[in-house]
Amino acid sequence: MNCIKLRKKLHQHPELSNSEVGTAARLVEYLTPLAPDHIITGIGGTGVAVCFGDGATGSTVMLRCELDALAITETNTFDYRSITAGISHKCGHDGHMAILAAVAQYYAKNRLEKGRLILLFQPAEETGEGAKKVLEDKIAQQFKPDFVFALHNAPKYPMGGVLIKTGTICCASRGVIIRLTGKTAHAAQPETGNSPTKAVYQLLPLFEQLPMLINSQSDFTFATVVGVKLGEKSFGTSPSEAEIYVTLRSEHNNEMKRLVDIVNDKVIELAIQHKLAYSIESEDVFDATVNHEAAVEIITSALSEEPVHLTPDPFPWSEDFGQFTKLYCGALFGLGAGEDTPALHNSDYDFPDQLIETGSRYFIKITEHCFNIKPPET
Structure with a gap:
């Protein structure tokens, strides 16, 4: 052969x-x-x-x-x-x-x-x-x-x-999985629960701002949101759980660390602000x-x-x-x-x-x- x-x-x-x-x-x-x-x-x-x-x-x-x-x-x-x-x-x-x-x-x-x-x-x-x-x-x-x-x-x-x-x-990259958990409520009375919806809306713009926030000079340092899950097709229920999947990418390992730190800090800040439980995990991590x-x-x-x-x-x-x-x-x-x-x-x-x-x-x-x-x- x-x-x-x-x-x-x-x-x-x-x-x-x-x-x-x-x-x-x-x-x-x-x-x-x-x-x-x-x-x-x-x-x-x-x-x-x-x-x-x-x-x-x-x-x-x-x-x-x-x-x-x-x-x-x-x-x-x-x-x-x-x-x-x-x-x-x-x-x-x-x-x-x-x-x-x-x-x-x-x-x-x-x-x-x-x-x-x-x-x-x-x-x-x-x-x-x-x-x-x-x-x-x-x-x-x-x-x-x-x-x-x-x-x-x-x-x-x-x-x-x-x-x-x-x-x-070849650039550094990592997949980040962010989970936010609150409490369900009737859609007619969302204030009786604790939905992560507002936190998700506040978090998503961060990913476009990341290169500027770390003053990166590289065109190869950026974030890509690859998936968002928030609630389901249940019109009577305000959701309690959200997941965001984002790929962080950077030309330099030190910049990757700064990207991760900013994302972690913002997730924790929003979780505290909205009284949500949270978790942050990484997969497919490449230096x-x-x-x-x-x-x-x-x-x-x-x-x-x-x-x-x-x-x-x-x-x-x-x-x-x-x-x-x-x-x-x-x-x-x-x-x-x-x-x-x-x-x-x-x-x-x-x-x-x-x-x-x-x-x-x-x-x-x-x-x-x-x-x-x-x-x-x-």
């Missing part, structure tokens, strides 16, 4: 975050005949690490991709479409896995004489949990890479182009992915003959790869997936197979460059 066929098989059998058991098994089945020095499973849950070289001399390089799919119903009709109802690979993780599989094929034929390469197939990227779980795993803590790299395909950009910058490459200058220089040097574009702006979406670049010298780059490719998370998106060869070639060049330079001082 070649890597394109592997990609299509993975595409047919998508799995959600923390449930990628079958995906991991298919990868192990594909990679075992390549006879890497080690295959380690169960990292951070369902993660898989494939290792080439012993690391006795030279640098240790880690390349990372993602295992998980999304809870999106696929509308494509090709023969390898998802066979799992309501789940599909709409972020291209099937393609990212195929890229690392192609890198493994190369090093199976070109064995390392120095250095060590770790190909990490990471679970649960979509929920922001996977990188943390991997890094907390005692097995992964033994890897201690000198360099870490990842890529993400980027529709609407020229096919095969590299998009890279120093500093924030910003911050590229190291040295790692960006490695990418631009290694890919000097490739179409590399230094972009002034980060991608607005989030990636949990930032957990790795907090600890190790590393960088994530965008890989153009073509101007006509549907956007990420669109129901008709499909990873372009031609990027498998392109992405693996770029990763191999970056890896070889790392093996020929001095590891960073720790």
Whole structure:
């Protein structure tokens, strides 16, 4: 089976975050005949690490991709479409896995004489949990890479182009769930109860004002209200419960903290003012992915003959790869997936197979460059 066929098989059998058991098994089945020095499973849950070289001399390089799919119903009709109802690979993780599989094929034929390469197939990227779980795993803590790299395909950009910058490459984000609870009343006598309606109306304008309130200079710091629930179709009852779902997004982690603090303070203020019970929870929490200058220089040097574009702006979406670049010298780059490719998370998106060869070639060049330079001082 070649890597394109592997990609299509993975595409047919998508799995959600923390449930990628079958995906991991298919990868192990594909990679075992390549006879890497080690295959380690169960990292951070369902993660898989494939290792080439012993690391006795030279640098240790880690390349990372993602295992998980999304809870999106696929509308494509090709023969390898998802066979799992309501789940599909709409972020291209099937393609990212195929890229690392192609890198493994190369090093199976070109064995390392120095250095060590770790190909990490990471679970649960979509929920922001996977990188943390991997890094907390005692097995992964033994890897201690000198360099870490990842890529993400980027529709609407020229096919095969590299998009890279120093500093924030993917924004921080978090989903915030706000619950306000009062007391029901007859709709004819709302004053006998305690509805959260006024508090909701006072809270919603805050989200548009957040960038100004923290004096943010970034166009990538903002809030998006993704859902509001207040009462139900019961015309005789004044409601007692409300829920607000909002996504906070920021180019910088320190600004994200300030956004969270302002939202928390305002919710508490309104809850006290209107005598409401409240709760504030967060899900899908992502720190910003911050590229190291040295790692960006490695990418631009290694890919000097490739179409590399230094972009002034980060991608607005989030990636949990930032957990790795907090600890190790590393960088994530965008890989153009073509101007006509549907956007990420669109129901008709499909990873372009031609990027498998392109992405693996770029990763191999970056890896070889790392093996020929001095590891960073720790």
